[in-house]
Amino acid sequence: MELNVNGVAHSIDVEPDMPLLWAIREVVGLTGTKYGCGVAQCGACSVQLNGELVRSCSIPVSVAAGQKITTIEGISKDSSHAVQKAWLALDIPQCGYCQSGQIMAAVALLKRVPKPSDADIDAAMSNICRCGTYQRIRDGIHVAAGQQKLEDVLKRYADTGVTGV
Structure with a gap:
């Protein structure tokens, strides 16, 4: 499956029910998105999916495949936002x-x-x-x-x- 993270396509081989959080952190290697509670309550894992804020710990990677994912690393490369x-x-x-x-x-x-x-x-x-x-x-x-x-x-x-x- 393919993830578009911060404008970069990543072809990944994971189970479709893997939480997006773990695909971002462990497979793509972007560790700015944090694990907090694992039940979508705390918000430490927040990312944008097609411009909408979501809690990545509760979104299966299969739902995010082919969509535009923005993480903290994608806000700006030099903290200029x-x-x-x-x-x-x-x-x-x-x-x-x-x-x-x-x-x-x-x-x-x-x-x-x-x-x-x-x-x-x-x-x-x-x-x-x-x-x-x-x-x-x-x-x-x-x-x-x-x-x-x-x-x-x-x-x-x-x-x-x-x-x-």
């Missing part, structure tokens, strides 16, 4: 484990809603962050959308004593 820039500038990750899934969800949200409200963000960002960086994630999305200036957010963090890792 607005969401990645905001994540880095605001020092959003703490442990970082969930962040590839968070970024994938934020990118998908901004494609659908270019200027999201807090309610839009809260509804769309269902991924779990064990470190609790939800406010920074929300700020990062607003910065990436051009709704807040990076300097203003950084100043607010400094004024309130919020620091990075």
Whole structure:
């Protein structure tokens, strides 16, 4: 079967019911997509399938065959996507484990809603962050959308004593 991952065709020989997550990580060799819960709840395994956010741990590879799969590695080759820039500038990750899934969800949200409200963000960002960086994630999305200036957010963090890792 053939997988189109980040614009590159990969011919793979796997069982059709193998979760897409494992095909991406173990067969294709892209390890940015993480295993979290295995039951499509946490979002660490989030990728885009034809532009729609999916949890790759629950999608059989046979369903994804022949479709366009985008992983965290496919967002940009040099961290130049607005969401990645905001994540880095605001020092959003703490442990970082969930962040590839968070970024994938934020990118998908901004494609659908270019200027999201807090309610839009809260509804769309269902991924779990064990470190609790939800406010920074929300700020990062607003910065990436051009709704807040990076300097203003950084100043607010400094004024309130919020620091990075």
